[in-house]
Amino acid sequence: MSPMNLRQRFYLVEVLTGLWLTAAHFFRNMGRHTARAFGRKGTSGAVTIQYPEERRPYSPRLRSLHRLVRREDGSPRCVACMMCETVCPAHCIYIVADEHPNPEIEKVPRRFDIDLGKCVFCGYCVEACPEDAIRMDTGILEFSSYSRGGMIYSKDMLLSFEPADASGRPRSPIPLPADRRA
């Protein structure tokens, strides 16, 4: 670091420069807030995104809460091949297979649980699936629970989620875990 010159050592000029900068920000933002209060659109006095009401657009590649893709009749597209369960590095998928009534389709999951408390959101399950039956495109990030059990999502819950819209906003309501339901 170069030694300070006399003007910097005197400090007062530097202080006034700093105050000028912050005051300029204050009055510019104040003017914009006032303009908005009087109904002018466009400029904003703050860079804040007021989170629960406003969200910044998410990338389409975002890995969010899982969902199981449905067939036209509403049954899961999953054929219980156990590929995702095998590839999952966190061992957090638990599948119990069952016969599918349609002879064209081999199997169907009777149980399909994901323990999101263990999941590391690597997305391998999505990559591994041969049927494109599991996706991580719900856009839901706010799932939490007071207990470990509350983080286990069952087949019915996973089937109920819709994919996020084009800007990444979730279309399904944020799931309330069992231990937080009234």
Add this chain to the structure above:
Amino acid sequence: MLIDLGIAFGRVAFVMLFVLNVAALLGWVERKQSAIMQDRIGANRASIFGFRVLGLFHPLADTLKMLTKEDFRPARADRLLFDLAPAVSVFFALVAFASIPFGDTLRVAGRVVPLQAVTLNVGVLYVLAMLSLGVYGVMMAGWSSANNYALLGGQRAAALMISAEIAIGASIMGVVMIHGSLNLMDIVRGQGYLLWGWVPAWGIITQPLAFILFVTAGIAATKRIPFDMPEGESEIIGYFVEYSGMKFGMFLMTDMVETIVLAGLSTSLFLGGWQIPYLFAEGFHFPWGAGIALPPLLVTLLQVSAFVGKVAAVIFVLMLIRWTLPRFRYDQAMRLGWLGLFPLAIANIVLTGLVLAAWGNR
């Protein structure tokens, strides 16, 4: 007798309510102003029946929170001093405003009432004395907490206060010399004169160097950033590290009240107090000869609002400084106080004396 009592009560009540309400409001001002300076929005979530009113309910919510929190006392703390410290701190800050005038005189029921809580011939000294007594609360807090960090904070506060007090005392000597009085009312009245017939003789014009020194040392006396090493929240947390609940809130309030006192004192000493340029007891007299006659009550009202407005403006600048500058290191602050502010203030006294002597000889 009863009227006199009522008048005295009114004067004290006005000052007390003014200081307490502005102190509560300052928490909101501090949050919002810093937010707007930093391109943020600031606290805006506290609501009553869905009304948010720009976050104005946050001070209320904060107070409720502090009142309902656990009042924790460390096992080895000195009980008496520990409980007394925040009260001492906030008490002396609150009474310091008493001798600051917020207007000229008002005629009530045939009596001429000076608009200040207490009329004191040594008003300047009184404010300074109360401000420096306030540091005893901080030292008591540091000592009684049985915590080394708190002790360090209290010690730093004492050292900082001494170096700031000296500079404050020396810097206002120039103003006192010009007006020849320690009575704040006389000093404010003296600033109503016009130099060369048109420049108001405010302290900032007659004593510009003293103004800068006073504000710098004054910020140090309030223990706020950039002179917050008694607190030093990133290193020692400071004298109130063991305090919780409303006792902690009282320390926070002390800082706010001291900011108001500093703003009121610098307004009275350097910004003409309740004076409005060219406004006299009968109305406006402009230097180019024009004039507007005003009723006395309106003049008083204008003066009081001028005082409040000036205090608000000074508080804005103090907040601006607080949210712009980083903290001084302990040794830097000591050096600034003893080797920067103090000698400059002494030089200012000598200079003022020479100018006054030359002026008087003409």
